Amino acid sequence: MKTIKHVAMSLVTLLFLFGTLQTNAGTPGKSETLKIKVEMGCGSCQAKIQSGLGKTEGVEKAVADLATKTVTITYDPAKTNKDKLVKAIETLGYRTEFTAKDAKIGHSCSDKEMKEKNCSGGKK
Numbered sequence: 805m806k807t808i809k810h811v812a813m814s815l816v817t818l819l820f821l822f823g824t825l826q827t828n829a830g831t832p833g834k835s836e837t838l839k840i841k842v843e844m845g846c847g848s849c850q851a852k853i854q855s856g857l858g859k860t861e862g863v864e865k866a867v868a869d870l871a872t873k874t875v876t877i878t879y880d881p882a883k884t885n886k887d888k889l890v891k892a893i894e895t896l897g898y899r900t901e902f903t904a905k906d907a908k909i910g911h912s913c914s915d916k917e918m919k920e921k922n923c924s925g926g927k928k
């Protein structure tokens with residue numbers, strides 16, 4: 805008798821979990837999220853990356869975090885992909901974790917900004 809009750813409870817739990825998964829799965833082909841490490845050194849870097857990516861095709865949302873030097877991008881995989889997003893960040897003037905070591909990408913903050921905002925230029 806105890807076993808039957810146990811099995812019944814497990815079934816209820818499984819069904820509940822399944823239902824939750826179903827609702828969270830969303831529509832296939834919808835937006836995806838990607839985290840990319842970007843060399844940013846101050847709030848100006850952060851703002852430039854965030855607004856620049858926000859205007860990039862296929863990007864739904866971009867959040868740049870200065871503390872962790874990470875950009876979290878929500879995008880439409882039908883319109884863009886990781887390579888394009890990395891390229892977009894490089895075009896804005898910033899190096900990412902995927903940028904080649906010898907790539908000629910500097911840092912987009914002006915000398916004035918670097919001084920005023922105490923920008924490290926992305927270097928540690």
Ligand SMILES: [Cu+2]
Pocket residue numbers: 844845846847848849850913917918921923924925
């Ligand atoms: Cu900066």
